[in-house]
Amino acid sequence: MELGALVCTAKSPDCGVCPVSGQCAWRLAGKPAHDGPPRRGQTYAGTDRQVRGKLLAVLRDADEPVPQAALDAVWHEPVQRARALDGLVADGLVEPLENGLYRLPAA
Numbered sequence: 001m002e003l004g005a006l007v008c009t010a011k012s013p014d015c016g017v018c019p020v021s022g023q024c025a026w027r028l029a030g031k032p033a034h035d036g037p038p039r040r041g042q043t044y045a046g047t048d049r050q051v052r053g054k055l056l057a058v059l060r061d062a063d064e065p066v067p068q069a070a071l072d073a074v075w076h077e078p079v080q081r082a083r084a085l086d087g088l089v090a091d092g093l094v095e096p097l098e099n100g101l102y103r104l105p106a107a
């Protein structure tokens with residue numbers, strides 16, 4: 001179960017169906033109002049998620065496997081770009097080919 005995505009969402013936690021409600025300190029404390037520093041939403045710009053999206057967009061738009069250089073062109077920071085690409089490969093969302101090309105996995 002994707003607890004954080006489906007049950008314990010920030011705007012509307014569904015404690016009635018939550019499998020850990022018996023151990024939830026916040027619920028057991030009576031669901032007190034937040035009294036900490038203001039919450040800031042996660043920005044998208046500059047995140048690995050943004051880089052991953054840009055890499056996937058190149059592959060989605062291509063009719064054929066693309067060379068590393070085409071992927072390198074989408075993001076200026078090489079360490080973050082490599083991390084994003086490695087993550088996509090590890091997640092099975094990008095397939096590296098032996099000749100240095102990349103493509104989306106065959107459906």
Ligand code: SF4
Pocket residue numbers: 007008009013014015016018019020021022024025026027
């Ligand atoms: S019981 Fe706690 S962990 Fe479960 S949904 Fe409610 S707030 Fe979230």
